[in-house]
Amino acid sequence: GVPAVAPAPAEPVAEQAAPAVAEPAPAEPAAVAEAGKIKIGMISAFTGLFSGFGEMQKQGAVLALEEANYMAGGKQIVLIMEDDQLDNEQAITKSKKLVEQDKIDILTGMVSGDEGLAVADYMKDKNIPVIPMYSASEDITMREFHPMIVRTTWTGAQSMDVFGYWLAKEKGWKKIYQIGEDYSFPWNQSGGFMRGFCRGGGEEVFSVWSPPGSTSDFSSMIASIPLDEGYDAVLYNGGGGDAVNFVKQFVELGYDKKITLIGQSNTFEKPDLDALPVDIIGSYSPHHTADDLNTPEWNAFKEAFNKRWGRNPSAASEFAYSSMRVILRAIDAVNGDVSDKAALVDAMLKVDMTDDPRGPVSLDPTFHSAIENVYIREVAKAEDGTLYNKGIWTVKNVSQFGPYDPETYLKQPIDGNTYPPQKCSDFPPVMLDAENVYEFVEFGK
Amino acid sequence: MSRFRINPVKVTFYVIAAIFLILLPYYVSQYTVTTFIRIIYFGFLSLSMGFLIGQGGMISLTQTAFFGLSGYIIGIFGVERGLMFPWPDLMAIGAVAIMAFLFGMIAMGTHRIVFLMITLAFGQVCWAFAAQNTTILRGWSGIRGIRPFVIYGINFNEYQNFYWASLILFALGIFILWRISKSPFGLALNGIRENPRRMAAIGYPVYWIRVVAFLIAAVYAGLGGILAAYNTGIIMPTTIQLSRTIWVLLTVILGGASFFFGPIVGTFVAVWLDVLISGVTERYNLVLGVVFLIIVLFSPTGIIGIFDQMRNDKKFNSIINFFSPKKEKPNS
Amino acid sequence: MELKYIILILNGLTQSAILFVLGSGLTLAFGLMRVVNLSHGAFYMLGGYLGWSVVKATGNWPLALLVGGLSIALLGFLFEKTMLGRVRGNDLPETLLTVALSMIIADVCLVFWARTAITLNVPQYLNPTITILGVTYPGFRYLMMVISILIAVSLWFILYKTNLGKAVRAGVDDRETVSALGININKIYTSVFMLSGLLAGLAGVLGGSYLQLSPGGDTTILTLSLVVIIVGGMGSLLGAVISSLILGQIMSFGLAFAPQYSYFLIFIPMALVLALRPQGLFGRQI
Amino acid sequence: MSESIRNHQASLEISDLQTYYGNSHILQGCSLKVGKECVAVLGRNGMGKTTLMRSIMGLIPPEGGSIRWQNIELSKKEPFEIAKLGIGYVPQGRRLFPSLSVDEHLSLTYRKTGQEGTWDPARVYALFPELANRRKISGTRLSGGEQQMLAIGRALVINPSIILLDEPSEGLSPIAVDLVIDTCRKLRKENISILLVEQNIHVAEALADHVYIMLSGKTVFDSEANKFLENLELREKYLGL
Amino acid sequence: MKKPDQPHALTITAVSKNFSGVQAVRSVSFEVPVGERRALIGPNGAGKTTLFNTIAGELVPNEGSIHFFGIDITRKSVQKRANLDLGRTYQISQLFLDLTVEENLYLAGSGGATKAFRFFGPWKNNKAELDWVQEVTNQVGLHKYISSKVSELSHGLQRQLEIGMALAMHPRLIMLDEPAAGLSPSERIILTDLIKKLPRDVTLILIEHDMEIVLDIADRITVMYHGSVIAEGTPGEIRSNVEVKKVYLGSSYV
Numbered sequence A: 001g002v003p004a005v006a007p008a009p010a011e012p013v014a015e016q017a018a019p020a021v022a023e024p025a026p027a028e029p030a031a032v033a034e035a036g037k038i039k040i041g042m043i044s045a046f047t048g049l050f051s052g053f054g055e056m057q058k059q060g061a062v063l064a065l066e067e068a069n070y071m072a073g074g075k076q077i078v079l080i081m082e083d084d085q086l087d088n089e090q091a092i093t094k095s096k097k098l099v100e101q102d103k104i105d106i107l108t109g110m111v112s113g114d115e116g117l118a119v120a121d122y123m124k125d126k127n128i129p130v131i132p133m134y135s136a137s138e139d140i141t142m143r144e145f146h147p148m149i150v151r152t153t154w155t156g157a158q159s160m161d162v163f164g165y166w167l168a169k170e171k172g173w174k175k176i177y178q179i180g181e182d183y184s185f186p187w188n189q190s191g192g193f194m195r196g197f198c199r200g201g202g203e204e205v206f207s208v209w210s211p212p213g214s215t216s217d218f219s220s221m222i223a224s225i226p227l228d229e230g231y232d233a234v235l236y237n238g239g240g241g242d243a244v245n246f247v248k249q250f251v252e253l254g255y256d257k258k259i260t261l262i263g264q265s266n267t268f269e270k271p272d273l274d275a276l277p278v279d280i281i282g283s284y285s286p287h288h289t290a291d292d293l294n295t296p297e298w299n300a301f302k303e304a305f306n307k308r309w310g311r312n313p314s315a316a317s318e319f320a321y322s323s324m325r326v327i328l329r330a331i332d333a334v335n336g337d338v339s340d341k342a343a344l345v346d347a348m349l350k351v352d353m354t355d356d357p358r359g360p361v362s363l364d365p366t367f368h369s370a371i372e373n374v375y376i377r378e379v380a381k382a383e384d385g386t387l388y389n390k391g392i393w394t395v396k397n398v399s400q401f402g403p404y405d406p407e408t409y410l411k412q413p414i415d416g417n418t419y420p421p422q423k424c425s426d427f428p429p430v431m432l433d434a435e436n437v438y439e440f441v442e443f444g445k
Numbered sequence B: 001m002s003r004f005r006i007n008p009v010k011v012t013f014y015v016i017a018a019i020f021l022i023l024l025p026y027y028v029s030q031y032t033v034t035t036f037i038r039i040i041y042f043g044f045l046s047l048s049m050g051f052l053i054g055q056g057g058m059i060s061l062t063q064t065a066f067f068g069l070s071g072y073i074i075g076i077f078g079v080e081r082g083l084m085f086p087w088p089d090l091m092a093i094g095a096v097a098i099m100a101f102l103f104g105m106i107a108m109g110t111h112r113i114v115f116l117m118i119t120l121a122f123g124q125v126c127w128a129f130a131a132q133n134t135t136i137l138r139g140w141s142g143i144r145g146i147r148p149f150v151i152y153g154i155n156f157n158e159y160q161n162f163y164w165a166s167l168i169l170f171a172l173g174i175f176i177l178w179r180i181s182k183s184p185f186g187l188a189l190n191g192i193r194e195n196p197r198r199m200a201a202i203g204y205p206v207y208w209i210r211v212v213a214f215l216i217a218a219v220y221a222g223l224g225g226i227l228a229a230y231n232t233g234i235i236m237p238t239t240i241q242l243s244r245t246i247w248v249l250l251t252v253i254l255g256g257a258s259f260f261f262g263p264i265v266g267t268f269v270a271v272w273l274d275v276l277i278s279g280v281t282e283r284y285n286l287v288l289g290v291v292f293l294i295i296v297l298f299s300p301t302g303i304i305g306i307f308d309q310m311r312n313d314k315k316f317n318s319i320i321n322f323f324s325p326k327k328e329k330p331n332s
Numbered sequence C: 001m002e003l004k005y006i007i008l009i010l011n012g013l014t015q016s017a018i019l020f021v022l023g024s025g026l027t028l029a030f031g032l033m034r035v036v037n038l039s040h041g042a043f044y045m046l047g048g049y050l051g052w053s054v055v056k057a058t059g060n061w062p063l064a065l066l067v068g069g070l071s072i073a074l075l076g077f078l079f080e081k082t083m084l085g086r087v088r089g090n091d092l093p094e095t096l097l098t099v100a101l102s103m104i105i106a107d108v109c110l111v112f113w114a115r116t117a118i119t120l121n122v123p124q125y126l127n128p129t130i131t132i133l134g135v136t137y138p139g140f141r142y143l144m145m146v147i148s149i150l151i152a153v154s155l156w157f158i159l160y161k162t163n164l165g166k167a168v169r170a171g172v173d174d175r176e177t178v179s180a181l182g183i184n185i186n187k188i189y190t191s192v193f194m195l196s197g198l199l200a201g202l203a204g205v206l207g208g209s210y211l212q213l214s215p216g217g218d219t220t221i222l223t224l225s226l227v228v229i230i231v232g233g234m235g236s237l238l239g240a241v242i243s244s245l246i247l248g249q250i251m252s253f254g255l256a257f258a259p260q261y262s263y264f265l266i267f268i269p270m271a272l273v274l275a276l277r278p279q280g281l282f283g284r285q286i
Numbered sequence D: 001m002s003e004s005i006r007n008h009q010a011s012l013e014i015s016d017l018q019t020y021y022g023n024s025h026i027l028q029g030c031s032l033k034v035g036k037e038c039v040a041v042l043g044r045n046g047m048g049k050t051t052l053m054r055s056i057m058g059l060i061p062p063e064g065g066s067i068r069w070q071n072i073e074l075s076k077k078e079p080f081e082i083a084k085l086g087i088g089y090v091p092q093g094r095r096l097f098p099s100l101s102v103d104e105h106l107s108l109t110y111r112k113t114g115q116e117g118t119w120d121p122a123r124v125y126a127l128f129p130e131l132a133n134r135r136k137i138s139g140t141r142l143s144g145g146e147q148q149m150l151a152i153g154r155a156l157v158i159n160p161s162i163i164l165l166d167e168p169s170e171g172l173s174p175i176a177v178d179l180v181i182d183t184c185r186k187l188r189k190e191n192i193s194i195l196l197v198e199q200n201i202h203v204a205e206a207l208a209d210h211v212y213i214m215l216s217g218k219t220v221f222d223s224e225a226n227k228f229l230e231n232l233e234l235r236e237k238y239l240g241l
Numbered sequence E: 001m002k003k004p005d006q007p008h009a010l011t012i013t014a015v016s017k018n019f020s021g022v023q024a025v026r027s028v029s030f031e032v033p034v035g036e037r038r039a040l041i042g043p044n045g046a047g048k049t050t051l052f053n054t055i056a057g058e059l060v061p062n063e064g065s066i067h068f069f070g071i072d073i074t075r076k077s078v079q080k081r082a083n084l085d086l087g088r089t090y091q092i093s094q095l096f097l098d099l100t101v102e103e104n105l106y107l108a109g110s111g112g113a114t115k116a117f118r119f120f121g122p123w124k125n126n127k128a129e130l131d132w133v134q135e136v137t138n139q140v141g142l143h144k145y146i147s148s149k150v151s152e153l154s155h156g157l158q159r160q161l162e163i164g165m166a167l168a169m170h171p172r173l174i175m176l177d178e179p180a181a182g183l184s185p186s187e188r189i190i191l192t193d194l195i196k197k198l199p200r201d202v203t204l205i206l207i208e209h210d211m212e213i214v215l216d217i218a219d220r221i222t223v224m225y226h227g228s229v230i231a232e233g234t235p236g237e238i239r240s241n242v243e244v245k246k247v248y249l250g251s252s253y254v
């Protein structure tokens, strides 16, 4: 079809060559607490293991702001960015700085799930709206929800439930061998996956976990995958550097020829995808974006993003862009009067997000979370030889609870490395017989 | 005796400093106060490490583990079990003391670089355990929602109250440690730093003195950990990771490990540099690194060492001598 | 099933290869010179990144290995000459200098290279798939084992067949006296630190080809290399060999049978060694 | 060291040396000469004898005055350069290396020259048989006297043209002291100059051609050795004997 | 001077010590009555210091036993022995280099299990102990250097302090390992006087190569050679012992 992915500036050096962000005023002295300005604080990991995500987040948010000319509701918007080095304690320290010194009106950002939870916990009694961007921990908008939270993006289980269901129901797979990173985001992804897979008729998701960020050589775990026990696929439940390692070694040991590899939402995400061998073409993964979305909204966004940053947008940059746009539109809606925070949150919930680049999004008024499209994608090769995530199916209007009603869902324990059970037969029945609400539409239709 | 002579300059300085610190919340922003709170709890930690290095010659890389342990105890018993003040806090100190004692028993047979290695190993084991234990310590997520208490109607959730409480604790801690360092025990510890073999030969229980010193230091780290847990509201493995330990070591050396106030000065400077530079540029790690390089090259004995050096420096002295011609100039 | 164990052992050996190159570099600086070099991990990373750029530009992997190693050796030379040398023998300032340097390097890497994980592309001719007795295993990993054996042999020669090792040990004991005996100890220190840097740089290129390079990876690498020299004994080449062999297998089998605790597992031999023989398996009594 | 240096007229000339430890002025004008002879420097504890030796070796660079060795100015040179000019040094207090074995101490500085009569480890072992069966143990595990022997041996294998001995007899048994005296005489026969600091007056008596007296960092007196040592009044005045 | 029922200050019974292959001390036995000045001489490497170390507790003998005032101390720790008032010096000075002379002597004077664990009062306030330090400083002639750092003392001055460290301990048995080494002739005279002035209830064992001092001070002399005792007797007897002359004294003492 269409060469979905324009020549990607895979050269990371070029990334820096891009016009420097007009550092939106972190240097601004605290004294400038002028009434005329609205301050948005953004916490992200600009150094450390996840700094790639932090960078993309920054680019998305800045793009949205620039499109609005740093103006909303007739007021000037100031963005103050802080680096938390992916250290939750730093995240809180930096939140304190934003709240206490900069006196921000809105807090956004956050890459990892734990980071989001930590910040949300600290912000509980601060009466300042918190808009997590890439942070996907479901409890932020579930068990630890508080009314100042608005998440226009995703939870870990949201896309994976659809994915698991699809694999079991449509592909007819019965057994999956999962290798996951041992912390909360992959647990949540795994939880969603297992629920969907079992509900769809799967039998077992056998799981092994390894510590994140420190397991450098996965070869031994790969060599231990039993090839003769009838597993339909290996699910690698991890992202970033670990995923690059895993996939490379998987291919090097020749396992790509022996068993199918699938991934979680981040495994094949850009830009890590650029470091992966071509042998993984065809691997499935789910997310809320796909690189070859061909809607006017996505194309416009992609073009603008490319123009500004010289690279293609990723999910993380789209999430940041759309979150920031919601914030700006809400400020517009309250005419720049952000003093009433409850009203501001209300306005955010009412923002029309049907024109979101990744597809129409609406917000759940009770839990302030997104209801949106999930795309099942497969890794494909563009004409220029680079890899990209090609959409194959679209599932519309997926909520963070999947097909379950919130009450039933919240009665279940939090997803972990021992819950849900590996055998579908051990599942609580309520989880298996939820009414199917997913409607699979061929991608692009 | 002349030992009790009161130095009026010093006393005035201390009084002014005390007033400045006590009244702080009235004339600076909330964030400045928060930063001071951070300086205090990291100050406890670096004081703990500095005490061992400076007085006992023991470079311990386990102190952060004690810092973290007390946070975890507060998290487990305060948040998850819902115990009330002061129980979680007392349990935290108790746990730190027990762990320090047990660990001290193992490590105190070794000296110098082997000791450094053992403590490094111990710190890493604690960290790896905290990161991989998902049942009690909650793995990478850690324990959230730690909040200060309301005691006798004083709400320590108010940052001013929390600041004053921390300040009092810190002042008390400094005073006690200062007295300890001047006491016969402190001198004995210095002796062990210099020559443990001779210390044994003149009748000192070298092993136990070191264990007790280690215990004292651990309690200081633990106190810092309690304040930190309340202040950040969260405890997690990154709190005790190696880079944090190295950072604390850095503050100690930066201030001057051989001076009592070195660790505190170092923490003060490092935290403020961090706050100020990260507000100006995204490349603050680079800038900080360069600043540290310059400080060390200029004064290997740390920031306090700069002043000490000036006092002893021949060139500097000759400038002074130039103004006070009474002193004989060395003829060279 | 047997095939699996052969692969596990081979994986262990591959791990050992990289651990050895890392650990032997650190054992020179830390064990022999007694410089608590906390920038070893950063050296590794920088070496790897430089190598990556060379591969990117020329596609020439051997050249990358050379550039990665030599440029870190040069960095080590400059750092030792201009900074460490000024506070030599003063372990605390030395430590602080290395910490500061590693902060700078980590940040510079963030500026010039990717913020995400990258790997060096190994050309096909260096990475053929080799099948021996029915075991298919990437050729590059065999190459790594060979390279590390070569390094071990050359180090053995340098340290035990020349006066260098002796002079460094003597210099650590008493720098003054050794120089009064006509030995230019400063030059020797600089060379050894360079050598240590060279090894870190080589390890970076090897590690970046076989695993990946990612921001913040330097502490993990530092920790691993510390474990190697703690187990092996500081300053002992044989110790570095044996301990990387042991640790490699533990990591490999640990990941296969108890992946969740794999990282924890590598600390167990360390704890055992420290409890029973604090100076390490082959370390000298200090 | 090469034969050429040895054949050269050995001569060390120090004039008005000024040395500081930090702020304290230790050597305050110290002058002496060593020709092809044995010169002894005597004085009570803490007078600056060791400081003089260390200044010559460049271990504490003097801040004033000059040290000339075979017409080369030493005062701005690094210790290893000074040693390489053919100056051997036996420091006070032995200062052996705990991490080197006896063998390694001797092989560290020894270079094969292939010439007859040079000092090599084997000759040192022949001189001090006590060391020969201790080759593999750490230098600092030796007995005090054996350590002193090794310190002397370590300086000999450099094959210096002048040797600075700072209390070489300390800790040696009377019989071993005799051995050291014999050795020094042998060195003198090989035309090696000796600068000797001694507290054992018998050793000084047996070896010195010329003596200097040090008092508070200054050389206050010098004379031919026998003249000084036989003069009880002078001995009383400068050495308290 | 020794009452018949009073135990010896030191009884060494068949003590042996070997280091991998080297028999440094071979079945040495002797007794030192209370108050005696005993010299221990022998050629370099004879095992004198090693014997000292087994008495002081730094080495555990492979065989034999050591009794100190009737108490078996063979397996007691160094610190316990010191607490029984056994003081010693080292052949190679073991001082606290970064501390002052005063601090060194204060530490030596106030050792002991309980005295170390005083956490509060500054040590500078303990007048009695400081006075004692002052006295020792005068005795060993270091009064000028009382507040100098030890690392700034010359070798000989450090040797003087080394002796002071043992004296400061109020020992019942004092063991000096070559106290005169490194001292100038005039300081040796002071040292001899100092030792002679020690109260007579203090027992002294002395290793020394300066025979003038040995002959001047010692009541009895024990001679070691290759780890064994080859002679024991009064100074006169030892002086004329042919074997001792051959292996130790050499030609100078004909």
Ligand SMILES: Nc1ncnc2c1ncn2[C@@H]1O[C@H](COP(=O)(O)OP(=O)(O)OP(=O)(O)O)[C@@H](O)[C@H]1O
Binding pocket: D021, D022, D024, D026, D043, D044, D045, D046, D047, D048, D049, D050, D051, D052, D092, E151, E152, E153, E154, E155, E156, E157, E182, E184
């Ligand atoms: N590192 C130092 N710092 C300051 N002063 C020092 C230092 N080393 C020695 N001194 C002082 O310098 C003076 C001379 O010392 P030096 O060691 O040269 O004496 P010496 O004549 O060799 O004495 P000895 O016979 O005891 O060895 C002494 O008063 C000593 O206190």
Ligand SMILES: Nc1ncnc2c1ncn2[C@@H]1O[C@H](COP(=O)(O)OP(=O)(O)OP(=O)(O)O)[C@@H](O)[C@H]1O
Binding pocket: D134, D137, D141, D142, D143, D144, D145, D146, D171, D173, E019, E020, E022, E023, E024, E042, E043, E044, E045, E046, E047, E048, E049, E050, E051, E091
């Ligand atoms: N730790 C050790 N390991 C191995 N050998 C040792 C050790 N300590 C001492 N020795 C050896 O034991 C022998 C006796 O040593 P010791 O120090 O007791 O001699 P000494 O009689 O004190 O001699 P000196 O008069 O030279 O001080 C020496 O040959 C020495 O090399």
Ligand SMILES: [Mg+2]
Binding pocket: D049, D050, D051, D092, D166, E154, E155, E156
């Ligand atoms: Mg001297």
Ligand SMILES: [Mg+2]
Binding pocket: D143, D144, D145, E048, E049, E050, E091, E177
């Ligand atoms: Mg001896």
